[in-house]
Amino acid sequence: MGDEVYSDLMRELKTGKYVFTGELEPEKAGDVNEPIEMARELKGMVVACNVTDNPQSFAYVNSMAASYLIQKEAGMECVYQLRCSDRNRMALLSDVLGAGALGLKNVLALAGDHVSLGDTPDAKPVFDLDSTTLIKLIRTMVDEGKDLGGNEIHNPPKLHVGGAAAPGAAHLKAEVGKVKRKINVGVEYLQTQVVYYTDVLDKFFDELGKVDVPILVGIFPARTFGQADFFDKYVAGVDVPPDYLEAMKKTKEIKDKEKKKEEVDRVNIEFFTGFLEHLKGTPAAGCHMMAVGYPRIIPPLKKLME
Amino acid sequence: MIAQEKKPIEEILGYLEGKKKVVVMGCGGCATFYHTGDTKAVNAMAETLTKEGKDVFKMPLPFSIQACDIEKSGVWLEKNRKELENRDAVLVLSCGDGVQVVTEYMDEKMEITKAVIPGNDALGLVGGGPKKFKETCQSCGMCELGKTAGICPLTSCGKGLMNGPCGGVREGDKCEIDEEKDCAWVKIYKRMEKLGEVEKFEQMLDPHEWSKMKRPRLFEIEEPIGMDVIGAMKGMMTVKFGPKPKLDE
Ligand code: SF4
Ligand code: SF4
Numbered sequence: 001m002g003d004e005v006y007s008d009l010m011r012e013l014k015t016g017k018y019v020f021t022g023e024l025e026p027e028k029a030g031d032v033n034e035p036i037e038m039a040r041e042l043k044g045m046v047v048a049c050n051v052t053d054n055p056q057s058f059a060y061v062n063s064m065a066a067s068y069l070i071q072k073e074a075g076m077e078c079v080y081q082l083r084c085s086d087r088n089r090m091a092l093l094s095d096v097l098g099a100g101a102l103g104l105k106n107v108l109a110l111a112g113d114h115v116s117l118g119d120t121p122d123a124k125p126v127f128d129l130d131s132t133t134l135i136k137l138i139r140t141m142v143d144e145g146k147d148l149g150g151n152e153i154h155n156p157p158k159l160h161v162g163g164a165a166a167p168g169a170a171h172l173k174a175e176v177g178k179v180k181r182k183i184n185v186g187v188e189y190l191q192t193q194v195v196y197y198t199d200v201l202d203k204f205f206d207e208l209g210k211v212d213v214p215i216l217v218g219i220f221p222a223r224t225f226g227q228a229d230f231f232d233k234y235v236a237g238v239d240v241p242p243d244y245l246e247a248m249k250k251t252k253e254i255k256d257k258e259k260k261k262e263e264v265d266r267v268n269i270e271f272f273t274g275f276l277e278h279l280k281g282t283p284a285a286g287c288h289m290m291a292v293g294y295p296r297i298i299p300p301l302k303k304l305m306e
Numbered sequence: 307m308i309a310q311e312k313k314p315i316e317e318i319l320g321y322l323e324g325k326k327k328v329v330v331m332g333c334g335g336c337a338t339f340y341h342t343g344d345t346k347a348v349n350a351m352a353e354t355l356t357k358e359g360k361d362v363f364k365m366p367l368p369f370s371i372q373a374c375d376i377e378k379s380g381v382w383l384e385k386n387r388k389e390l391e392n393r394d395a396v397l398v399l400s401c402g403d404g405v406q407v408v409t410e411y412m413d414e415k416m417e418i419t420k421a422v423i424p425g426n427d428a429l430g431l432v433g434g435g436p437k438k439f440k441e442t443c444q445s446c447g448m449c450e451l452g453k454t455a456g457i458c459p460l461t462s463c464g465k466g467l468m469n470g471p472c473g474g475v476r477e478g479d480k481c482e483i484d485e486e487k488d489c490a491w492v493k494i495y496k497r498m499e500k501l502g503e504v505e506k507f508e509q510m511l512d513p514h515e516w517s518k519m520k521r522p523r524l525f526e527i528e529e530p531i532g533m534d535v536i537g538a539m540k541g542m543m544t545v546k547f548g549p550k551p552k553l554d555e
Contacts, residue, residue: 111472114483132469133513166473174495177507185510236474
């Protein structure tokens with residue numbers, strides 16, 4: 001791994017500071033005004049924000065374009081999410097060069113969902129590379145200034161590549177084997193899928209053993225019951241605790257908007273107090289807060305980590 | 307074998323609109339196996355089309371004579387040259403390969419150009435049986451099975467990942483894309499574990515070389531199999547399916 005540091009995220013990770021990242025979701029729209037607004041609110045709360053790339057294979061604003069605009073307009077550093085889904089290795093290579101040219105500093109290499117799960121299910125599915133080979137491609141581009149075919153890159157891109165891990169995977173040993181593969185090819189940081197259970201997290205860290213790569217644990221404080229319910233029902237490898245779901249469900253009955261907000265915040269803070277307390281005792285290097293559209297919850301949750 | 311299923315009759319009738327005199331050609335290979343092009347299927351299709359007011363000529367192929375094996379199926383086409391010349395369309399009850407081989411042969415060798423219509427939808431190379439079949443290979447031209455404990459990552463993994471599993475494995479080790487199917491990468495892990503080579507699982511596999519998938523692929527063999535071999539095969543089958551030889555003889 002090269003020693004150069006290109007991004008604030010990597011700088012914080014290297015200094016051993018406890019790191020917080022956020023998440024922004026471009027939508028099916030002709031602009032990125034909303035994520036830019038959110039990024040403005042999140043400034044100072046997190047060091048960088050992930051910008052999602054067509055999650056669940058629903059086609060939204062291109063994540064590279066969104067990352068660029070968010071960095072430019074809101075001054076928020078972005079983690080440009082890049083999925084292997086729907087791009088062959090040539091398109092991926094070209095996208096990474098584009099990201100470098102636009103001044104993006106972090107990329108998160110993901111396999112991505114299959115098109116059949118999204119809103120264009122008849123599209124021809126493309127999976128040419130996978131998360132591991134994409135990480136390898138990016139490291140080769142950045143460190144050696146070459147592509148997979150060994151062709152020289154003039155003025156190689158300067159960015160850091162991260163990967164994902166799923167602590168709640170149905171088959172943990174196979175998942176950990178794959179995570180180790182990513183580590184073997186030089187992934188620089190890992191962000192995990194959302195975790196709600198401390199024992200899931202502990203089992204994951206136990207199985208993984210000691211590794212040198214910083215790991216940011218994903219948490220998802222839901223802004224509405226619907227968000228929590230969606231995660232529970234549709235996101236593989238994520239179980240939302242029934243008590244938390246129940247408490248979130250109850251907030252639906254509150255008519256007064258302000259009171260509802262207060263109660264939602266209270267439920268989240270109550271639930272995450274225990275979780276974050278536990279997180280402090282794990283090898284995690286930080287916390288990836290996927291509080292999409294819910295920036296006000298981040299300061300009180302961060303406070304719990306102090 | 308090439309798995310296949312019958313096309314909806316409405317679609318076939320659409321293609322046959324304005325075409326009165328039709329040949330229904332069968333296939334004695336995979337289409338016979340899947341009952342999509344055997345003699346029964348040819349008869350049934352002929353009956354349906356007759357009811358729809360078509361003038362039908364039936365051309366079933368005997369068992370083991372595949373529509374795609376043109377050296378042999380061509381004999382039947384030549385035998386029926388007169389009929390073919392006088393017809394408006396040929397409906398071929400085989401996979402898409404059979405349909406096109408017949409089209410090309412008629413066009414180029416017989417100089418008879420007719421509308422050729424597919425009767426089936428081909429569903430890929432499958433194995434198994436007698437009732438259930440599974441696609442396990444997509445003939446990629448560069449076999450990876452030696453690296454993946456004998457399970458094809460390109461075909462058995464829903465995303466065709468060379469390095470899995472993805473983050474979406476479901477409860478019971480099922481695939482993210484379809485909960486009826488097993489996650490190929492968990493299966494690869496389990497087989498490697500049994501083979502005592504689980505440490506291999508942590509090594510990255512290189513991206514697959516797709517250069518051998520440059521389509522259409524052309525292929526040549528030195529010694530073609532001829533009609534005499536088919537004859538010999540038939541002889542073998544009689545022995546195989548005939549009365550069992552007594553052990554003490
Ligand atoms: S790698 Fe898979 S698709 Fe390719 S030849 Fe082997 S089994 Fe078939
Ligand atoms: S769940 Fe397993 S088989 Fe399905 S796409 Fe993911 S890795 Fe492939």
